[in-house]
Amino acid sequence: MTEFKAYGTVAEIEEVVRRFESCEFRPEKFFHARHLTVAAWYFLQFDEKTACERMRAGLVKFIRYHGKNGYHATITEFWLRLAKEALCVAERDDDLVADINQLVAHLNDKSLIYAHYSRERVDSREAKAMWVEPDLKPLPGSE
Secondary structure, X not given: OOOOOOOOOXXXXXXXXXXXXXXXXXXXXXXXXXXXXXXXXXXXXOOHHHHHHHHHHHHHHHHHHOOOOOOOHHHHHHHHHHHHHHXXXXXXXXXXXXXXXXXXXXXXXXXXXXXXXXXXXXXXXXXXXXXXXXXXXXXXXOO
8 A cells, every 4th residue: 555645735636636537547556545536536526426436537537548447336436435425524624625634635545435345246357347236244334
């Protein structure tokens, strides 16, 4: 896992979003914390539906641009749902930088998915193609 260095300014966050949207990051440099940063930015800038659509479409574009075939519907949806839930329950103070830093620090462990999904389920062809419900533990906010 790449260590997350907290953002100091809105401009730093906007630069991550811009570089993602323009496919400037090399795939290995668009690591988990940056995925979370973009998702959080979208949720804080747009309504939920628009934020999710932008993230999904952006990931598909990014993956295709870099000649990869790695879009995974369940993994994407899992992290979008966790990010949205984290923003809903967080004590926010209308400071975008602090809110995004808090969310990324809280969710910056890619293995969190395995508390909710068995490897077999998340690695299935079905889970890659479309959302499948967790088989180990419900997501926060859905209990």
